[in-house]
Amino acid sequence: MRSNVSQYELVAPGSLGAVLALLAAEPGAWTPMAGGTELMVALGAGRLEQRKLVSLWGLDELRLITANNDWLTIGAGSTFTDIRQNAVVANEFPLLARAASWTGAIANQNRGTLGGNIVNASPAADSPPVLLVYEAEIELVSAQGSRRMPYSEFHLGYKRTVMQPQELVKAVHLLRGHRLPVEYLRKVGTRNALAISKVALACVGAMQSGKVSAVRIAAASLRETPARLSATEAALFGHALTSGRIQAARKALLQEVKPIDDIRSTASYRAHVAANLLEDFLEQMAASEG
Amino acid sequence: MSAAEMQLAEIRFKVNGAERSVSVPPMKRLLDVLREDLELTGTKEGCGEGECGSCSVLLDGVLVNSCLVPVLQANGCEVLTVEGLAANGALAHIQQTFLELGGTQCGICTPGMMLAAESLLRNNPRPGLDEIREGLAGNLCRCTGYMRIIDAVRHAMQAPLLAEEQAEIDAVRR
Numbered sequence: 001m002r003s004n005v006s007q008y009e010l011v012a013p014g015s016l017g018a019v020l021a022l023l024a025a026e027p028g029a030w031t032p033m034a035g036g037t038e039l040m041v042a043l044g045a046g047r048l049e050q051r052k053l054v055s056l057w058g059l060d061e062l063r064l065i066t067a068n069n070d071w072l073t074i075g076a077g078s079t080f081t082d083i084r085q086n087a088v089v090a091n092e093f094p095l096l097a098r099a100a101s102w103t104g105a106i107a108n109q110n111r112g113t114l115g116g117n118i119v120n121a122s123p124a125a126d127s128p129p130v131l132l133v134y135e136a137e138i139e140l141v142s143a144q145g146s147r148r149m150p151y152s153e154f155h156l157g158y159k160r161t162v163m164q165p166q167e168l169v170k171a172v173h174l175l176r177g178h179r180l181p182v183e184y185l186r187k188v189g190t191r192n193a194l195a196i197s198k199v200a201l202a203c204v205g206a207m208q209s210g211k212v213s214a215v216r217i218a219a220a221s222l223r224e225t226p227a228r229l230s231a232t233e234a235a236l237f238g239h240a241l242t243s244g245r246i247q248a249a250r251k252a253l254l255q256e257v258k259p260i261d262d263i264r265s266t267a268s269y270r271a272h273v274a275a276n277l278l279e280d281f282l283e284q285m286a287a288s289e290g
Numbered sequence: 291m292s293a294a295e296m297q298l299a300e301i302r303f304k305v306n307g308a309e310r311s312v313s314v315p316p317m318k319r320l321l322d323v324l325r326e327d328l329e330l331t332g333t334k335e336g337c338g339e340g341e342c343g344s345c346s347v348l349l350d351g352v353l354v355n356s357c358l359v360p361v362l363q364a365n366g367c368e369v370l371t372v373e374g375l376a377a378n379g380a381l382a383h384i385q386q387t388f389l390e391l392g393g394t395q396c397g398i399c400t401p402g403m404m405l406a407a408e409s410l411l412r413n414n415p416r417p418g419l420d421e422i423r424e425g426l427a428g429n430l431c432r433c434t435g436y437m438r439i440i441d442a443v444r445h446a447m448q449a450p451l452l453a454e455e456q457a458e459i460d461a462v463r464r
Contacts, residue, residue, distance in 0.1 A: 008317035009297055010362050033360075037340055040358040043317065044338040053317070057363045105428025106406070107355045108340055 003043050009052045016061040016141075019054055020168065024143035028165035030054045034077055035111030037104065038120050062115065062170065065089070072176055076115025076169040081106070083114060093134055093174055095185045095202055099126040102187055115169040118151075121159045121225070122196075124264075128155075128226030129202035130185060132218035134174050141170040148173070155225035180204040180214055182288045184281040187220075188273050190264070197221055198265035201277040205236075207289040212236045217281075221265075222257040222274055231256040232278065241286045249282065250275040301365050305330070306374030316362035320354075321345045323361045324371060332372040332401045336430070343429030346402035346409075347371050353409035355428075372401035375408065384408055384446045393442035395433035403429050407443045416447055419458055 010033070013019050023030055031050035033039050034057055042048040056062060062077030067088045074083065080100040083089055090097050103112055103126045117125050118138070128151075136151040140163060151172065154161055163169070187200040197220055205215035215236050217229045235252035239245045259270035299316035302309070305328060312327045324330045324347070333356060336344030340355040347356045348370040375382040384407050387393065394400040403426065410417055410425030417425060422443050431439060444455065 005315045005318045005322075006297060008315065010299075010316035010360055012362055012365075036358045036360060036363070040319070040360065041339045043360075044319070044357060053360075055360070055363055104340070105343070106409070106425060107343060107346055107353045107428050110352045111354055111358065 003046045003048055005043070007051060008043070008048070010055060011053075012055040012057070014059075016059050016168075017143075019056065019059065020141065020143040020166070022054055023166040023168070032056050032119075032168060034113040034116040035079065037108050037112040038116060056113075056115075056168070062168075063113075067176065070176060072174045074114055074172045074174070076118070076171055077113050078115075080104075080109035080112050080114070080117075084109065088176075092176055092179060093130075095130045095183050095204075096127065096134065096174075098185050099130045099187075099202075102126050114172060118154070118172070119161070119163065119169055121155060121161050123158070123223065123225055124196050124200075124221045125226060126187065126197065126200065126220065129200055129218035129220050131172060131174075132226060132228050133202045133204045133216040135216070137173040137175075139170045139173065140167045142167045146170060152228060155227075158224040180206045180216075182206060182281075182285050184284055186277050186280065188277070196264060199259070199270045199273050199277070201274060201281065203278075203281040205281075205285050207241075207285055210240050210289065212239055212241065212285065215285075217278070219257065219274060221270060222259050224258070229253055229256055236282075241282055246279060246282050249278060253278050299362050299365070301361050303364055303366060304368045306369070306371060312361075314361055317360045319357055320347070320349075320359040320361050320364050320369070321356040323364075324356060324369070330371050330373050334398050334401060336398065336402075341428075341430075342399075343402040343406060343426075344399055346405040346429065348405055348409060351409075351412070353406055370405070370408075372404055375404060382408075384411070384442070387442040387446040388439070391438055391442045391445060393434065393439040395431075399429055399431040399433075403431065403439055407446065410443070411446060417443075419444075419455075 029052055031053050033053045059077055062075045064075045065078055065086045066073050072088050080103045083100040084097050117127050131151050137148055138151045138154050139146055139148045182205045184203040187197045189197045200220040203217045206213050215233050217232050220226055232249055232253040235249045253275055254271055259267040261267050297315055298313045300313055302311045314323055324333050334344040336342035338357050340358045345356040350367045375385055384404050406426050406429050422440050
């Protein structure tokens with residue numbers, strides 16, 4: 001059932017300051033909308049509950065990617081196309097460029113934004129696992145000021161985040177110069193273009209003298225939020241990758257994930273595939289030293 | 291003035307090179323404004339969810355699904371639809387190759403395919419087979435099996451196909 005569009009309000013104040021002032025004046029009354037790739041789908045299907053929307057599209061303050069010696073800063077309004085085309089992302093954070101290239105097809109990537117993907121807080125979203133393994137920080141802004149925190153602290157539960165109604169995501173910050181030698185990203189979905197993932201795993205790591213000297217693993221669609229798999233990481237850190245250790249890591253993963261049955265897949269399929277992806281990553285780790 | 295009238299937005303934009311203005315609800319989908327208010331019915335609706343590409347248009351030169359763009363976000367922009375591809379009574383090159391190579395059957399996906407192809411070729415004048423596939427991956431066709439569409443895009447490239455490129459097409463077709 002199509003929505004009656006005349007029941008919806010959409011305003012475009014035209015500057016970040018004006019948007020923040022509106023959000024502060026009536027906290028919770030206005031829903032921000034960037035490229036519309038999520039909310040307009042809900043509108044078309046007649047299930048968009050929010051009636052008052054404020055457009056973030058075209059706000060220059062949010063759509064920029066800058067780098068200094070230490071940090072790459074990606075404005076929340078950057079589209080996935082912007083991210084794919086950025087040289088620093090491509091050279092230093094290649095998993096993010098790949099995740100961006102999987103986020104829908106070209107037309108979606110031209111409109112979908114990193115901030116929207118994060119705020120929508122889907123456990124299946126493509127970019128969050130990558131941001132988690134790169135240990136991203138997230139910057140929120142409101143009329144009162146801004147605050148910055150590890151992205152790992154942003155998601156509180158299913159579609160729940162730390163954001164206050166008067167806040168927007170301003171940017172994501174990635175620390176440069178700490179790239180680990182092994183990087184892995186694999187998404188399993190129904191088809192390449194457009195498919196929402198059944199399960200995805202992002203991993204980075206390093207081996208030293210035959211043992212795991214660094215490892216970070218994050219998953220989509222395995223818990224109620226995008227999540228680091230810290231028990232799995234702990235099962236690997238400091239150990240040689242013997243077949244027994246790989247089995248122990250698989251077991252740790254299966255114990256800490258909580259996949260569900262839904263329209264896209266089943267819990268048991270997701271768990272099994274995730275463990276296989278982990279093993280695939282560990283094979284790359286084992287082969288990475290000499 | 292009724293509540294509904296108070297919510298209308300004045301939209302001024304350039305559609306296929308012509309200045310247009312409409313007074314519509316700001317959340318009205320660009321797709322619906324094109325079809326209903328401007329009577330440009332070349333742009334089709336398929337899924338209405340941004341997954342099939344039938345409603346593809348160029349917005350300020352950027353490929354978008356017009357079913358996911360609230361018209362307020364197109365205010366002041368330039369829109370190119372399939373009706374704007376032909377100029378002075380002559381088909382655009384991409385239209386000509388779709389016609390000649392059988393890249394269109396029932397026609398529902400065709401306008402979106404052509405806009406996706408136009409966008410691809412503007413950004414990448416000489417795409418490889420994988421790049422064409424990626425460029426068109428957001429556009430579904432239930433008739434052609436895609437090979438004739440891909441052929442049409444390859445033949446629309448400005449430079450002629452190299453022998454190995456033609457061989458690649460022939461191999462896939464076999």
